[in-house]
Amino acid sequence: xxxxxxxxxxxxxxxxxxxxxxxxxxxxxxxxxxxxxxxxxxxxxxxxxxxxxxxxxxxxxxxxxxxxxxxxxxxxxxxxxxxxxxxxxxxxxxxxxxxxxxxxxxxxxxxxxxxxxxxxxxxxxxxxxxxxxxxxxxxxxxx
Numbered sequence: 001x002x003x004x005x006x007x008x009x010x011x012x013x014x015x016x017x018x019x020x021x022x023x024x025x026x027x028x029x030x031x032x033x034x035x036x037x038x039x040x041x042x043x044x045x046x047x048x049x050x051x052x053x054x055x056x057x058x059x060x061x062x063x064x065x066x067x068x069x070x071x072x073x074x075x076x077x078x079x080x081x082x083x084x085x086x087x088x089x090x091x092x093x094x095x096x097x098x099x100x101x102x103x104x105x106x107x108x109x110x111x112x113x114x115x116x117x118x119x120x121x122x123x124x125x126x127x128x129x130x131x132x133x134x135x136x137x138x139x140x141x142x143x
Contacts, residue, residue, distance in 0.1 A: 038084035
């Protein structure tokens with residue numbers, strides 16, 4: 001059930017702020033990967049494939065800042081660093097996995113809908129509505 005106060009400005013800001021973090025492509029992948037247990041930086045990087053070192057660093061720092069991941073440095077030479085989900089981060093696994101499952105299950109239907117929309121000239125509708133707005137504005141100027 002959706003709460004009735006969803007459109008309160010403060011609630012909207014809170015929801016947007018959290019969704020911008022947890023809805024990020026790399027966040028979802030890092031959280032999912034760490035769901036299997038703690039990992040070293042290079043293990044994460046290899047598991048994620050195409051992520052750059054910089055993007056992984058930024059993502060891990062943001063997740064650590066938000067309390068979703070912990071970073072532990074072991075005093076070895078060179079230092080060994082591992083990342084793992086916090087309790088809060090583990091609580092994110094269920095909705096992230098559910099969203100991933102939904103996306104995989106519905107990808108084909110979404111692609112078909114996009115094709116139908118594009119074939120029907122859906123993008124032309126935006127131009128048409130923009131032209132209609134211009135005509136309305138022009139007719140007001142004439143009056």
